[in-house]
Amino acid sequence: MSAPHLPVLLGEVVEALAIKAGDLIIDGTFGAGGYTRAFLAAGARVTAFDRDPTAARFSSDLPADHFTLICACFSDMADVAGEGVADGVALDLGVSSMQLDEADRGFSFMRDGPLDMRMGDQGETAADLVNTAEPEDLARILWVYGEEKKSRRIAGAIARRRLQQPFTRTAELADFIEGVLGGRRGAKAHPATRSFQALRIAVNDELGELEAGLVAAERVLKPGGRLAVVTFHSLEDRIVKAFLAERAGRMPGGSRHLPQQDDPRAPSFSLAFNGARTSEQVELDANPRARSAKLRAAVRTEAPVWKVAA
Incomplete structure (x- = not known):
């Protein structure tokens, strides 16, 4: 091949x-x-x-x-x-x-798939991290690894939402983050870009x-x-x-x-x-x-x- x-x-x-x-x-x-x-x-x-x-x-x-x-x-x-x-x-x-092109790997918000993001096949997934991390830890991950300026707002909203329904899909999380940040507002990059980068970096260390x-x-x-x-x-x-x-x-x-x-x-x-x-x-x-x-x-x-x- x-x-x-x-x-x-x-x-x-x-x-x-x-x-x-x-x-x-x-x-x-x-x-x-x-x-x-x-x-x-x-x-x-x-x-x-x-x-x-x-x-x-x-x-x-x-x-x-x-x-x-x-x-x-x-x-x-x-x-x-x-x-x-x-x-x-x-x-x-x-x-x-x-990896980005394969939806079932969960790396891309452009292709809906399981919220995984692992480069290998062991360890916690992005879904595990999003659904269990303390809000302050999640905010730190988004800020440090994604340089996301609205990290606290996103982390707090995720923590409130996951109490009713855990996140399991990439498109679900991407749409939610976009809503938290008030939509695209003409931006070229998707509002979830930095958050997805941060989660991927954290999941794979x-x-x-x-x-x-x-x-x-x-x-x-x-x-x-x-x-x-x-x-x-x-x-x-x-x-x-x-x-x-x-x-x-x-x-x-x-x-x-x-x-x-x-x-x-x-x-x-x-x-x-x-x-x-x-x-x-x-x-x-x-x-x-x-x-x-x-x-x-x-x-x-x-x-x-x-x-x-x-």
Whole structure:
């Protein structure tokens, strides 16, 4: 089965990884296999990860002697593959297009389905969260993960409504949030967009997984190995930017009134390029999902892996 969706920033990711024939590349977010196919075409061997067990259906035509798919979170990559073994790691974050397109996964308010939103098949669903979380906890999730300014109003209304009837469907919740916020009022985006993003991030612990995954990438890459990360919203990008800045020894200095606090650890990464790269206009015209995409990349140095708190 061929991949139905073209990955965002594909050419830029392949370039950032500087793939050579025989390289071992870890595709931490297999999805429909678009990145993996490009890596294989460049001559690489690929070990791919995806916590979604249904992703395996997109791998049936891939060469078994050069490709392995592991049903696990990408934060497990170093534990599974080993330390210092990979020539490259690619992470394409956020929900995949195939998950958005399948109503029964419950990710999209554009297609009515069960209020699920799990990228895997374990853990609590979005319905569990919406129907059981304390109003203040739900408001915090909407505010922090969705940057929803009306988070308290939405959370309070949800808490009152679920006493009479729990939420079970995506369209039901989307329509309810739209009503709470007074309709669309000419806005291009659906009023429930931020809330759905927040719930999805919370259900899948996406930001915690990202932080753990970056540390795992540091462990799994060999010296000279390359890391390429594509983000789709500011919360993800800030985490990646801060991680790479710290590991590259580029964290801003402290107050000039305090003693200098130099980090004694040697930089474990060097930046492949300054800042983030974004899509060219041709890709933006062809793929609306590319509008918010940012690519950051770095090269693993000879320095030891940084020790981090559990």
